[in-house]
Amino acid sequence: MNYIRKSEHRGVANFGWLQSKHSFSFGNYYDPKHMGVSVLRVINDDMVMPGQGFGEHGHRDMEIISYVIEGALKHDDSTGNSYVVPAGDVQRMSAGRGVRHSEFNASKTEKVKFLQIWIQPNVTGIKPSYEQKSLPQQGVLTTLVAPNGENGALSINQDASISRLVLKKDDSIRLSTAQRVGYLHLIKGQINVDGHTFKEGDAFAVEPERTFEVTANAALEALWFDLPAV
Known part of the structure; x- marks a missing residue:
């Protein structure tokens, strides 16, 4: 792996009503070393x-x-x-030729925590669209977003997919990139990969033609991004 993003090194924004950690350059946070991976441009860990x-x-x-x-x-x-x-639900909005929206905490008493993810599309100027689904975990790796909405996943206007990886403590999985780029972002838990330990909020990219093993030190929830090698 040639790109490791540790949680504590992410950009931080605290506006009182919003606490956010930026994996990549966003808003007032800019670092030319962290501009995204492949077509993945934003992962903001937001608490509202x-x-x-x-x-x-x-x-x-x-x-x-x-x-x-x-x-x-x-x-x-x-x-x-x-x-x-x-x-547990996943939402996808294709902004296309332009859309205005708002996002609010639906509760007056509880915080909301979510990942805001931006992926660059492979087509521009299209009609905006919206999808939302509840996608229960099916096995270890469940596809949430895919180019044509395969197997009930949300669709996306890019040759990219996002899957939820769930492992029990001490379980392992082998992942491969083939001629693609991979990116794993940890939501909960801790893992070992190639002698490195990663915890909640950490992430790393995997170059093409790699196979590697993920072993969970604690119950794991993570997002696995399968991205074009651009």
């Missing part, structure tokens, strides 16, 4: 206080995925979508 949120703002030509870890997220957008996204 009760009743607070992101007011209406615009996006275009970006695939925006929200993965809710705790609590529930209230989504509204200019195409008429209005939904609550509970923990």
Whole structure:
């Protein structure tokens, strides 16, 4: 692995109502060494206080995925979508030629924690679209987002996929990249890979033509990104 991103080295933003950790350059945080991996441009680990949120703002030509870890997220957008996204659900908004939306904590008493993920699309200027699904874990690796929504996953306008990796303590899995780029982001737990230990919030990229073994030191939940080698 030639790129390791440790949790404690991420960019930090604290606005009171929002506490966020940025894996890659975003907003007021800029580091030319951390601009993204392949077409993956943003992973923000966001905690929003009760009743607070992101007011209406615009996006275009970006695939925006929200993965809710705790609590529930209230989504509204200019195409008429209005939904609550509970923990465990996955949301995908294709901004296309332009969309305005807001994201608020759906609770007045509990915090909401979610990953905000941006992936660069392979087509621009399209009609905005929205999907949201509950995708129960099926085995160790469950696809959440895929180019054509294979096997019930959310669709995405890019040759990329996101899968949820779940391991029990002491379980292992072998992952391969073939002619692709991989990126593993830990949500919960701890793992060993190639002599390195990774914990919650850590991540690493894997170059093409690699096979490696992940062993869980504690119960693991992580996102595995399968990305084009661009």
